[in-house]
Amino acid sequence: MVALESAELFRNLRPDEVRALRQVALEREYAAGQEIFREGDRGDGVYVVKSGTVEISGLLNQTTRRNFSQIKPGGMFGEMAVIEHRPRSASATAISDTIVYFIPRGEMLHLIERSPGLALSLLQQISQRLRDFNQLFLSEVVQAERLAVIGRFARSIVHDLKNPLNIIGITAEVASMPNAPAEMRAQASSRIRKQVERINELVGEILLFTQGDQSTAVLVPVNFAEFITQVVEEMRHETELKSVKVELAAPPPAVKILLDPKRLRRVFFNLSHNATDAMPEGGKIILRFDADDAGVITEVEDTGSGIAPEILDRLFEAFATHGKSHGTGLGLSICKKIVEDHGGRIWARNEPGRGAVFAFVLPLAKPGKIS
Ligand code: ADP
Numbered sequence: 033m034v035a036l037e038s039a040e041l042f043r044n045l046r047p048d049e050v051r052a053l054r055q056v057a058l059e060r061e062y063a064a065g066q067e068i069f070r071e072g073d074r075g076d077g078v079y080v081v082k083s084g085t086v087e088i089s090g091l092l093n094q095t096t097r098r099n100f101s102q103i104k105p106g107g108m109f110g111e112m113a114v115i116e117h118r119p120r121s122a123s124a125t126a127i128s129d130t131i132v133y134f135i136p137r138g139e140m141l142h143l144i145e146r147s148p149g150l151a152l153s154l155l156q157q158i159s160q161r162l163r164d165f166n167q168l169f170l171s172e173v174v175q176a177e178r179l180a181v182i183g184r185f186a187r188s189i190v191h192d193l194k195n196p197l198n199i200i201g202i203t204a205e206v207a208s209m210p211n212a213p214a215e216m217r218a219q220a221s222s223r224i225r226k227q228v229e230r231i232n233e234l235v236g237e238i239l240l241f242t243q244g245d246q247s248t249a250v251l252v253p254v255n256f257a258e259f260i261t262q263v264v265e266e267m268r269h270e271t272e273l274k275s276v277k278v279e280l281a282a283p284p285p286a287v288k289i290l291l292d293p294k295r296l297r298r299v300f301f302n303l304s305h306n307a308t309d310a311m312p313e314g315g316k317i318i319l320r321f322d323a324d325d326a327g328v329i330t331e332v333e334d335t336g337s338g339i340a341p342e343i344l345d346r347l348f349e350a351f352a353t354h355g356k357s358h359g360t361g362l363g364l365s366i367c368k369k370i371v372e373d374h375g376g377r378i379w380a381r382n383e384p385g386r387g388a389v390f391a392f393v394l395p396l397a398k399p400g401k402i403s
Contacts, residue, residue, distance in 0.1 A: 033083045034106040036133050041080060041108045041157060044149035052146075056139035062126035068110075070123040075113025077136040081105050084130025090122040101164075102127070108157060114140055115154075184351050192234050192360055196227035203227075237362050240298070240369075241350065251290040251374065253397045256328060259293060260284035263300045264319065271304060275314030278304070285323040290397040295370045299378075302363040303332045303390050309356060310336025310388060327376070327395040338382040347380055367392075 036042060036057055037050045045053065059082065062068055068079065071091060079086070086103040100122065103109045113120045114137045135143075144151050206212065207220035260280075267278050307317045315335035322329040339347065343354035348368040353359030371378040371392045378392035 033131075034081070036080065036082075039080045039106045039108065039133070041078075041153050042150070044153050045147060046149070049143065049147045049150065053135070053143060056143070057133045057135050060132050060134050062130045062132070064126060064128045064130075066126050068124040068126060068132070069120050071120055073120045075110070075116070075118060075120055075137065077110065077134050078108060078114050078140050079110045079124070080108050080133040080135070082131040082133055084126055084128045084132075086130060086132070087125050087127045088122050089125070097123075111154065111158065181350075189234075189238060189360075193231060196230045200224050200227050234360070237360065237366060240366050241362050250292050252292070253288050254291050254293060255286055256289045256291075257284040257286040259289075259291070259296070260319070260321075263297055266297070267300060267304050267317070270301075271308055271317065274308050274311075276308050276311055276317060277315075278317045278319065281318055281320040284319075284321050285328060287323055287328060288397045289328065289394050291374055291394065292370075296374065299367045299370050299392065300332070302367050306363060306390075307332065307334035307336060307388070310334055310338075315387070323396075325396070327393045329391055329393045331389055331391045333383060333389045334387040336387040338386075339380060339388045344380075344382075348378065 036054060037045065042050065042053060057080075062084070068086060081103050083105050086109060087099055088101050088103065088109055089097050089099045092098050103124075109124055110120070117137075144154065203220045203223050207217050212220075261284070264278055264280065271278055304317060307315075311334060318331075318333045320331040320333065322331075340354050343352055346352040348364050349361075350365040351361040352364075353361030367390075368378050371394070374394050376392055376394040378390065380388060380390045383389050
């Protein structure tokens with residue numbers, strides 16, 4: 033049981049103010065489960081719990097009610113509608129046998145006008161409530177966003193795994209028919225191998241993506257020119273099957289860079305896969321480099337149709353995909369993570385009249401040039 037003057041709100045009152053408060057405060061009793069006020073009621077006064085517990089709840093929609101908070105002895109409720117002179121926006125219900133002090137609106141406003149201490153306490157309590165509410169709201173938004181991401185992730189994985197699994201299933205069935213000719217079996221075997229590769233690639237991307245913020249890059253000093261020569265050779269193996277040529281605008285700079293070759297190679301392959309996707313009829317990938325004292329900028333340009341404006345500002349976000357039936361939207365977000373794990377930055381632009389350009393900068397390892 034809390035005496036009126038010991039309630040948080042009235043703690044700073046002078047004795048004469050406490051006397052005035054006592055004269056206007058009314059005691060009201062509510063049985064467990066009884067409603068004190070509900071949405072839409074007049075904001076006719078402020079309540080302070082003397083004993084018992086009051087639950088504040090609000091309607092989320094026409095049928096769903098949500099509990100916001102429980103007010104224990106000494107706590108206040110119902111102040112907002114009084115200050116704003118608007119109808120109640122929430123309901124208050126006694127959840128155990130409860131006694132409250134009720135201070136009618138007119139008297140409460142009168143007291144506030146005369147007592148700066150009371151006005152300050154009221155402000156402090158409202159401010160505290162806003163803070164608590166913000167915290168609750170933020171954690172719920174974060175939780176909802178997390179669930180939405182997991183949902184999108186799961187949908188995207190299921191969608192991407194279903195296709196190759198279906199192809200494997202059908203192909204295996206055809207190949208295992210007793211009268212299947214040897215040629216058909218060979219074709220089936222290569223088709224299945226290709227689909228298994230696709231699944232492997234996808235699983236690899238998911239693993240990379242789920243490694244999250246935990247940086248797994250192992251950086252060693254590497255001659256950038258040698259690294260690029262090797263990567264370009266591997267890229268050409270893949271792209272020539274799709275009538276895409278890989279060209280170097282100029283020889284790569286022979287500078288020393290701290291990098292994780294396996295992971296950085298992934299950036300080149302993801303960019304090259306995307307460029308190839310953007311050039312279904314074939315085309316060119318042009319690699320360009322620009323080195324200064326701070327680092328090396330690598331540009332990967334293609335002769336495709338350019339980046340669609342719909343995706344331009346979400347390009348490096350996970351699951352942002354556009355215009356592809358098999359897109360996971362993970363490729364560029366993985367590139368971004370890898371480049372950032374190398375202390376670099378990645379960006380993209382459309383080159384007017386030409387295709388897309390993806391560029392990233394990597395810092396030089398000291399002391400710089402390899403002689
Ligand atoms: P995904 O390729 O699985 O969709 P990414 O993150 O690799 O995911 O790419 C996101 C989107 O960016 C692609 O769906 C595509 O719309 C666009 N994009 C990426 N690279 C290029 C490119 N070289 N040319 C045109 N659009 C591109």
